[in-house]
Amino acid sequence: MDAEKIEQLKKPENRVLYLSGPVGLETGNIITRQLEALAQASEDDIMMIINSPGGAVSSMLMITECMDNLPNDIVTMVVGQAASAAAFIGACGTPGKRLATTNSRFMYHMARGGFDVAGEQTEKFVRTVRETMDQHMARVTGHTLEAIPEKTRLELFLTAEEAIAFGALDRIIE
Secondary structure, three states: OOHHHHHHHHOOOOOEEEEEOOEOHHHHHHHHHHHHHHHHHOOOOEEEEEEEOOEOHHHHHHHHHHHHHOOOOEEEEEEEEEEOHHHHHHHOOOOOOEEEEOOOEEEEOOOOOOOOOOOHHHHHHHHHHHHHHHHHHHHHHOOOOOHHHHHHOOOEEEEHHHHHHHOOOOEEEO
16 A cells, blocks of 8 residues: 555544554444444445554454454554554454554453453453454454464553564555
């Protein structure tokens, strides 16, 4: 994607939506509705600009599953930070169209489930969520499924250049 196309997509009247702040139920609903509306309006690319500390796994999965099921290419561009769920969403953009600014920062980690209670059913649910996320990350980064938990067991902090090497980003823009 050339610089002129990126500039065109950034114009507010064009196909741009913003994921900023925590990824929660309301944000997930808004982003999903916006993605679906833009997809219905045209087959052109949709750009999602991301600056977020992350958030709820369920909302993250809602957004990425919507992205996966649209016919449009989803251009993701991280400006600032993409941590946790937001980094995952950014990595799930269309291959070749996952962008970031020079000073963007990324943080990936193993899903924790978001529960304050322990128990067999909770542990089973968290394990299932981790497996789903690991499968997605393996698919979008090119790493083996076995390698993802090892790389994300603890927080993995990356610069934009390191995110490219990790396979979660395609290009840095100025």
